[in-house]
Amino acid sequence: MSKESKTYKNMPKKIYIRTFGCQMNVRDSEVICGLLKKEGYKFTDEPKDADVILFNTCSVRQHAEDKVWSEIGRIARDRSGTVPVIGLIGCMAQNYKEKIFERAPNVSFVVGPSDIHKIAEIIEKVLGISKQAGTVPKKRGQSPFVKGQSPKSGDSPFFLRKIWETDGSIRPEEIYHTGFYEDKEHAYVVISEGCSNFCSYCVVPYVRGGLRNRNYKDILKEIEEAIEKGITKITLLGQNVNAYQCDGINFVTLLNSVNSLKGLKEFSFITSHPKDTSTDLFKAIADLEKLKKYLHLPVQSGSDKILKLMNRGYTRKFYLDLVDNYRKIVKGGILTTDIIVGFPNETESDFEGTRNLLEEVRFNAAYIFKYSTRPHTEATKLDDNLPLEEKEKRHGEILELQKKISKSKNER
Ligand code: SAM
Numbered sequence: 001m002s003k004e005s006k007t008y009k010n011m012p013k014k015i016y017i018r019t020f021g022c023q024m025n026v027r028d029s030e031v032i033c034g035l036l037k038k039e040g041y042k043f044t045d046e047p048k049d050a051d052v053i054l055f056n057t058c059s060v061r062q063h064a065e066d067k068v069w070s071e072i073g074r075i076a077r078d079r080s081g082t083v084p085v086i087g088l089i090g091c092m093a094q095n096y097k098e099k100i101f102e103r104a105p106n107v108s109f110v111v112g113p114s115d116i117h118k119i120a121e122i123i124e125k126v127l128g129i130s131k132q133a134g135t136v137p138k139k140r141g142q143s144p145f146v147k148g149q150s151p152k153s154g155d156s157p158f159f160l161r162k163i164w165e166t167d168g169s170i171r172p173e174e175i176y177h178t179g180f181y182e183d184k185e186h187a188y189v190v191i192s193e194g195c196s197n198f199c200s201y202c203v204v205p206y207v208r209g210g211l212r213n214r215n216y217k218d219i220l221k222e223i224e225e226a227i228e229k230g231i232t233k234i235t236l237l238g239q240n241v242n243a244y245q246c247d248g249i250n251f252v253t254l255l256n257s258v259n260s261l262k263g264l265k266e267f268s269f270i271t272s273h274p275k276d277t278s279t280d281l282f283k284a285i286a287d288l289e290k291l292k293k294y295l296h297l298p299v300q301s302g303s304d305k306i307l308k309l310m311n312r313g314y315t316r317k318f319y320l321d322l323v324d325n326y327r328k329i330v331k332g333g334i335l336t337t338d339i340i341v342g343f344p345n346e347t348e349s350d351f352e353g354t355r356n357l358l359e360e361v362r363f364n365a366a367y368i369f370k371y372s373t374r375p376h377t378e379a380t381k382l383d384d385n386l387p388l389e390e391k392e393k394r395h396g397e398i399l400e401l402q403k404k405i406s407k408s409k410n411e412r
């Protein structure tokens, strides 16, 4: 590290981080905090006090992205005259790369999910660029501050003051071992990154890459380190945990190993994909005393036609049989799901299939989403042909139905 960058650290810069999206992003933000704290940065809960504002973003639905664009605009308005350094990280960074700068010129740097270990170095470089404001290098390649791939938009000097890192594929294992967890008792532990399922509506494989499993020894080591710090509850994280494989260790074997860790009181996992869910998993949930009797099993739709178009790899009957099996093996087990309404070509009778699946299964809770077209995905080839009012009507109906089911289950 250069002397100059040390000088910056000596007047500790304050960081504000805002997280959008799923638990994976919550964990990524913790990882970033842990890494930046190690480099001497301080954190603040107040954007107005921050020297650097980080947005850890989500691209799963258009609505999640819209929130980020409007927040960037708001921060810039609130801080006019003293605009802080703004960094956009996570799934939107990967989705739009340097195009982010065209839409949000106040953003100074963009970092994809597989490059988060570079953020401390990037912040130092950006602070260096701000210090030398006005010295726009003449040619790309001359600047010590420019990293990342060449902008497709050409040699515009505008881009030469920006940094973007979106080419990474492997996260170094060390980033998971800073020992920083937001909560004193509970920790999220990533077991796999990315996803190779390519559900036709989903942007995750494109912005987070294909499935990569962490080594099980590293996972167990991280949990042991967390337990030493006082953590007693763990949630194992992955987009499809059931597909976990490493050196002959599968997900159920991993659950057994975690269960036997001394000092751990309780653990759970998300998310399971129905096509990879087995009776062995249900037996583990029933038998392992520290494992919560809880399964989140996204069904997405109750129509075989729509499940096929979604490339989910199972039928309605397969899903219902799984549920029967789960309930037989895991007595009193909690069951939750995700539903998408308004997928292209979803007719009234397809929708009815989803509605009666909810009535038949009676989930403890369901997360219900309106279909949102995502760039890169296969479903963009289908006509997003349901009017917004119809999607909203179906969304409202399913929400109402699930509310009644959840209420009656909780009253029992
Ligand atoms: N890997 C997990 C799975 O397969 O269930 C979670 C993926 S995603 C982060 C969480 C949920 O968002 C999905 O289960 C799905 O219901 C919803 N989702 C994903 N893409 C969507 C889209 N394009 N439009 C609406 N909802 C979407």
Ligand code: SF4
Pocket: 195, 196, 197, 198, 199, 202, 203, 204, 205, 239, 240, 273
């Ligand atoms: Fe997306 Fe499907 Fe992978 Fe879940 S399993 S992250 S919905 S592609």
